[in-house]
Amino acid sequence: MSDRTTAACGSGPPRRRAAGPYAPGRLPWASSLALAAVQLVGSHFAAHGQAGTRVPLDPFALLLLVAGPALLVARHRRPRLAAFGTAAVALVYLGAGYPYGPVFLSVVAGCFAAVVTGHRHAAQAALAMLWTGHLLVGHWLYRRLPPPGDPPSDWGRDLFIAAWMVAALAVSELVRIRREQRAREEAEREAAERRRAGEERLRIARELHDVLAHSISVINVQAGVGLALLDSDPEQARTALTSIKTTSKEALGEVRQLLDTLRAPGDAPRAPAPGLDRLPELAEQAARAGLRVETRTEGTPVALPPGADLAAFRIVQEALTNVVRHSGARLARVRLRYGPGELEIRVDDDGPATGNGPTGGGNGLVGMRERAAALGGTVEAGPRGDGGFRVLARLPLRSGRTGAADEPDGEAP
Structure with a gap:
C-alpha cells in the first residue's frame, strides 16, 4: 500500500506534532x-x-x-x-x-x-x-x-509605563488565544482523521466480507456437489467445477478492484461499483449453488445515488449468502419496492434453518445494518413465524446524512 493508504487505514506510525517555539524541551x-x-x-x-x-x-x-x-x-x-x-x-x-x-x-x-x-x-x-x-x-x-x-x-512617565504593560499583556493574551485555537483545530483535525481511518477500516472489512462470503459460500456448495457426483455423474461434477472456476474468478476480480483502489486512493476507480442492475448476476450465482431466486419490483424504479445503489446490492447479496449458508430453502424471493422517498428491500426464504451458523447476529447482518445506517436507513432481520427467514431493509432515496448517499462511484469503501 502507498503511504497515503497506510495512514488512512491507521496502520502507520502516529504523527508527532512538531515542536513549536514554546516547546518545553527547547532552550532559547x-x-x-x-x-x-x-x-x-x-x-x-x-x-x-x-x-x-x-x-x-x-x-x-x-x-x-x-x-x-x-x-x-x-x-x-x-x-x-x-x-x-x-x-x-x-x-x-x-x-x-x-x-x-x-x-x-x-x-x-x-x-x-x-x-x-x-x-x-x-x-x-x-x-x-x-x-x-x-x-x-x-x-x-x-x-x-x-x-x-x-x-x-514624573506621573506622565509612570502612566506611559503602565500603558505599555497593559499593551504587552493584551498582545500576549491575543497570541495565547490564537495558539489555543490552532491547537484545538489541530486536535479536531487529528480526531477527524482517526475517525475517518476507523470508518475506512470498517468499510474495507465490510466490502471484503460481502465479496468473499458470498463467493466462498457458492464455491463451498459447488465443491460439495462436485465431490458427491464425481464418480456417479462426472458431467454434473464438471459443471460444478466450472461454476467454482467462474465464481472464484469473479471474486478475484472484485477483490483486485478493491485493492487497486486502495493502492491509488487519488485515482478514479477503473470500474463502476456494483448496483441493483447486477441482480441477475446474483441470481445466477445463487442458482449455481442450488438456490433459485425470484425478483419482483414494485413502484417506479428511480436512479439511486452510487452509495445507496452499492448498499442495496450488498444487502441483497449478503441476504442471499445467508440463505445459501444457513437455510435449507431452495427458493429465495427478492422484492424491491420503490415508495415516496424510500426503497424497501425484502428477501424471504421458507427455511428451514440448517444450524450451520448464526441466524441473527453474524458479521453479515451487522454489515447490512451498518450500510443502511450510514445512509439513514434501517435493516430488520429475523425468523418468520412459518419457519422461514426475512431480511427487510429500508433505504431513503435521499440520505439523512450529508454526502452519505453520494459516495463516489467505485469500489472504494
Missing part, C-alpha cells in the same frame, strides 16, 4: 543572547542621552542587563520564574538609578512567555510588582536612592 539560547546584546548596546546609548540625570553604567549595571536575558533561557520550562525574575531584575536596575532603556525588554519577553504558556496570572502579578515598586522608588524612596538629588518621578 539564540534569542536570549540577541536580547542581551540589544539591552547592552541600547542601554549604552540611553546612558549617553541621560548623562547627569541617571547613574552611569557600571559593572553591576552590566550584570543586571545580562541577568534578565539569562533568566529568559528558562522561560519555556519555568515561565513564572522568568516573569518574576526579569521583573525583579528590572526593579533593582531602576532602583539603583541606572538609565531608563531596553532593560524592560526582558520583562516583556518573560511575561509574554508566561501568558502564552497559560500563566497569565503570574505575568500580571510580575508586572504589578514592577509597577508598584517603580512607584515606591519614584515617589517615596527616591530621596534615599541614587542618583543624589533625583526629583520625584
Whole structure:
C-alpha cells in the first residue's frame, strides 16, 4: 500500500506534532543572547542621552542587563520564574538609578512567555510588582536612592509605563488565544482523521466480507456437489467445477478492484461499483449453488445515488449468502419496492434453518445494518413465524446524512 493508504487505514506510525517555539524541551539560547546584546548596546546609548540625570553604567549595571536575558533561557520550562525574575531584575536596575532603556525588554519577553504558556496570572502579578515598586522608588524612596538629588518621578512617565504593560499583556493574551485555537483545530483535525481511518477500516472489512462470503459460500456448495457426483455423474461434477472456476474468478476480480483502489486512493476507480442492475448476476450465482431466486419490483424504479445503489446490492447479496449458508430453502424471493422517498428491500426464504451458523447476529447482518445506517436507513432481520427467514431493509432515496448517499462511484469503501 502507498503511504497515503497506510495512514488512512491507521496502520502507520502516529504523527508527532512538531515542536513549536514554546516547546518545553527547547532552550532559547539564540534569542536570549540577541536580547542581551540589544539591552547592552541600547542601554549604552540611553546612558549617553541621560548623562547627569541617571547613574552611569557600571559593572553591576552590566550584570543586571545580562541577568534578565539569562533568566529568559528558562522561560519555556519555568515561565513564572522568568516573569518574576526579569521583573525583579528590572526593579533593582531602576532602583539603583541606572538609565531608563531596553532593560524592560526582558520583562516583556518573560511575561509574554508566561501568558502564552497559560500563566497569565503570574505575568500580571510580575508586572504589578514592577509597577508598584517603580512607584515606591519614584515617589517615596527616591530621596534615599541614587542618583543624589533625583526629583520625584514624573506621573506622565509612570502612566506611559503602565500603558505599555497593559499593551504587552493584551498582545500576549491575543497570541495565547490564537495558539489555543490552532491547537484545538489541530486536535479536531487529528480526531477527524482517526475517525475517518476507523470508518475506512470498517468499510474495507465490510466490502471484503460481502465479496468473499458470498463467493466462498457458492464455491463451498459447488465443491460439495462436485465431490458427491464425481464418480456417479462426472458431467454434473464438471459443471460444478466450472461454476467454482467462474465464481472464484469473479471474486478475484472484485477483490483486485478493491485493492487497486486502495493502492491509488487519488485515482478514479477503473470500474463502476456494483448496483441493483447486477441482480441477475446474483441470481445466477445463487442458482449455481442450488438456490433459485425470484425478483419482483414494485413502484417506479428511480436512479439511486452510487452509495445507496452499492448498499442495496450488498444487502441483497449478503441476504442471499445467508440463505445459501444457513437455510435449507431452495427458493429465495427478492422484492424491491420503490415508495415516496424510500426503497424497501425484502428477501424471504421458507427455511428451514440448517444450524450451520448464526441466524441473527453474524458479521453479515451487522454489515447490512451498518450500510443502511450510514445512509439513514434501517435493516430488520429475523425468523418468520412459518419457519422461514426475512431480511427487510429500508433505504431513503435521499440520505439523512450529508454526502452519505453520494459516495463516489467505485469500489472504494
